[in-house]
Amino acid sequence: MKLPSEFVAKMEKLLQDEASRFFSTYDEEKANGLRFNPLKIDRETFLALIPFALSPVPFCPTGFYYDADEQPGKHPYHAAGLYYIQEPSAMFVAEVLKPNPGETVLDLCAAPGGKTTQLAAMMKNQGLIVANEIHPKRARALSENIERFGITNALVTNETPEKLVKHFQGFFDKILVDAPCSGEGMFRKDKKAVRFWSQADVEQYADKQRYILDYAYDMLKEGGVLVYSTCTFSPEENEQTIEAFLQTHDDLELLSIEKIHGIQPGRREWTNTGLAEIERTARLWPHCLKGEGHFVAKIKKTGPAPSWKGSYAKPNVPKQILREYLQFEQDVLQIALEKTMYAFQHHLFALPDHCPSLDGLKIVRAGLHVGEAKKQRFVPNHALALSLKPQDVRYSLDLSSDSGECFKYLRGETLLTGEDRGWLLVTVDGYPLGWGKEVKGILKNFYPKGLRMYA
Numbered sequence: 001m002k003l004p005s006e007f008v009a010k011m012e013k014l015l016q017d018e019a020s021r022f023f024s025t026y027d028e029e030k031a032n033g034l035r036f037n038p039l040k041i042d043r044e045t046f047l048a049l050i051p052f053a054l055s056p057v058p059f060c061p062t063g064f065y066y067d068a069d070e071q072p073g074k075h076p077y078h079a080a081g082l083y084y085i086q087e088p089s090a091m092f093v094a095e096v097l098k099p100n101p102g103e104t105v106l107d108l109c110a111a112p113g114g115k116t117t118q119l120a121a122m123m124k125n126q127g128l129i130v131a132n133e134i135h136p137k138r139a140r141a142l143s144e145n146i147e148r149f150g151i152t153n154a155l156v157t158n159e160t161p162e163k164l165v166k167h168f169q170g171f172f173d174k175i176l177v178d179a180p181c182s183g184e185g186m187f188r189k190d191k192k193a194v195r196f197w198s199q200a201d202v203e204q205y206a207d208k209q210r211y212i213l214d215y216a217y218d219m220l221k222e223g224g225v226l227v228y229s230t231c232t233f234s235p236e237e238n239e240q241t242i243e244a245f246l247q248t249h250d251d252l253e254l255l256s257i258e259k260i261h262g263i264q265p266g267r268r269e270w271t272n273t274g275l276a277e278i279e280r281t282a283r284l285w286p287h288c289l290k291g292e293g294h295f296v297a298k299i300k301k302t303g304p305a306p307s308w309k310g311s312y313a314k315p316n317v318p319k320q321i322l323r324e325y326l327q328f329e330q331d332v333l334q335i336a337l338e339k340t341m342y343a344f345q346h347h348l349f350a351l352p353d354h355c356p357s358l359d360g361l362k363i364v365r366a367g368l369h370v371g372e373a374k375k376q377r378f379v380p381n382h383a384l385a386l387s388l389k390p391q392d393v394r395y396s397l398d399l400s401s402d403s404g405e406c407f408k409y410l411r412g413e414t415l416l417t418g419e420d421r422g423w424l425l426v427t428v429d430g431y432p433l434g435w436g437k438e439v440k441g442i443l444k445n446f447y448p449k450g451l452r453m454y455a
């Protein structure tokens, strides 16, 4: 691989004796990873079911390496949200933040959602995770991944950090800043990052990271924990960003991250002031473990800090929409959604717990998108299907993952079923894929058009 000469010279100077081991990784294949979804399947069942050869990622209990010749993104289990394809080192970040069910969590730079899906799974769909992405198109991709994973406690927003602060000052127990960065650690994965690299960009990213961190600080509760991560090697965007953050706030404590499985400490000689405590941060190097480059820091806000002064969202659903939904619930579901219901025009959402007022925010998804009220009938949303279990519905249609019928469904075709039962949850080997409506022996396909990737 042809690397920028200025990058090579810089890394040689920084790494000295270690440099040749580091550069030799560019002649090796990158590792491929996927993470199973504990919201839908347990580890043992997953390993028995999945048709690929897998080996565990040592620093992530839900993570596995798979061979380069497999294509897990094309398997129906991917469409059913049984796993997320993710670079292995990236899986370490959420393990460091480790939120608990019921907490309030912000993923400030969240798209496409690798870390959001991992954090939300740890929260077992309890509490609130705000997944924010500044770019509208990337925010939509984030929202789709959250849907596929069956996550019901996420508020997906499309805001700048400064706008979010106005709504969430002192609100969160935990915050992840997986910062935009120069991406040096992804050169083996992303050839564009190599082409566009420059030292001037490194410095610009460092400025941006400092401003994002300052806004994140304001949104953290007293006693709250923030994790900062990048996928780059440059000290300016890592040790020096954290050093500057600690210098500008006197109530921050840098917490120690365990250095096991080849994970290395941050380098004090790469700070501006020789800051010894920077060794509590973690560096993942491609020549020290099986994965790409990452940096992770964990910081506690000790306070005192002002507490959140906002208000919570209130139900706002017109009676007619609620009536249509309740009829659907009675006819189709075997469970009741006991959540605050919220409507955006004719679309009905079940809000996460502790959901703050949504007024004035650009909302892409507000918890679980239940469905849409359409001229006297309720049409369930794809997100509802992916959040259910077969026993939650009256009728389901199970398709085998290697059957022609399963691929027909994923292509958006109708299926002949011979019965007349109305809404059916279509599943693959018992895991929900989407909705179908059965009328006079034919199943009309409600698999979303934008997801019909097998056509």
Ligand SMILES: C[S@@+](CC[C@H](N)C(=O)[O-])C[C@H]1O[C@@H](n2cnc3c(N)ncnc32)[C@H](O)[C@@H]1O
Binding pocket: 090, 108, 109, 110, 111, 112, 113, 114, 115, 116, 133, 134, 135, 138, 160, 161, 178, 179, 180, 181, 208, 212
């Ligand atoms: C490293 S990526 C996030 C990856 C994501 N956390 C994941 O695990 O899938 C950084 C994200 O920050 C977003 N971003 C760029 N500028 C930003 C800004 N000024 N404030 C917040 N986010 C920003 C980018 O659009 C990008 O999606």
